Amino acid sequence: MWYQRLQRFLYGRYGTDKLNIALLISGVVLMLIGGLFFWPLSFVADGMYIFALFRTFSRNLPARQREYQAFLRVYNPAAGWFRLQKQKLAQRKDYKYFKxxxxxxxxxxxxxxxxxxxxxxxCRAVFQTKT
Ligand SMILES: [Zn+2]
Structure with missing residues (x-):
């Protein structure tokens, strides 16, 4: 019974995405830093939790998707850079990387x-390099 009511409540709401998870993780990190060094940071952390909650239960799906797309425009290149660094490190004995x-x-x-x-x-440019 309560489960069906919960389902009805959640129907048509945005739910969660990587941006919400990033907000929650950043919130926890900020709260920890704030607790150690600068307490007003915990207000920023609270703001992030509230924004993540608001997004989860929001019915304005286009606006939430726009936020998510904007987030991915920053997140994807950053995640790609970290993936490349990890790959370079793993293959450093076998491959030389260059631009x-x-x-x-x-x-x-x-x-x-x-x-x-x-x-x-x-781009079909030809150049020499040492490996
Ligand atoms: Zn090129």
């Missing part, structure tokens, strides 16, 4: 080949 001088595309080549000529797959 194309023409377009900045990230490239890699197997190590231990000496001086090689590279053709960028993206």
């Amino acid at each position: 194309c001088p023409g377009c900045g595309q990230q490239l890699r080549a197997p190590r231990g080949r000496g001086k090689i000529e590279v053709t960028c797959q993206k």
Whole structure:
């Protein structure tokens, strides 16, 4: 019975997404930092919790999706950068990573080949590098 009422209450509401999770995690981090160094930060953390709750139960789905898209425009490049750093670290013995001088595309080549000529797959620039 209460479950059906809860379901009816949640019907048509936005629910949660990565932005809400990021808000909650940032809130916890800010609260901890605030507790140690600067207590007014915990108000900012409260604001983040309230905003995350508001978003979860909001019925204005287009507005919430716009916020989420804006968040992803920042989040995806950042997550991609961290993924690349992790990959570089894992493959550092086998591959040398470098950027194309023409377009900045990230490239890699197997190590231990000496001086090689590279053709960028993206802009077709040809340049030499040491591996
Ligand atoms: Zn290039």
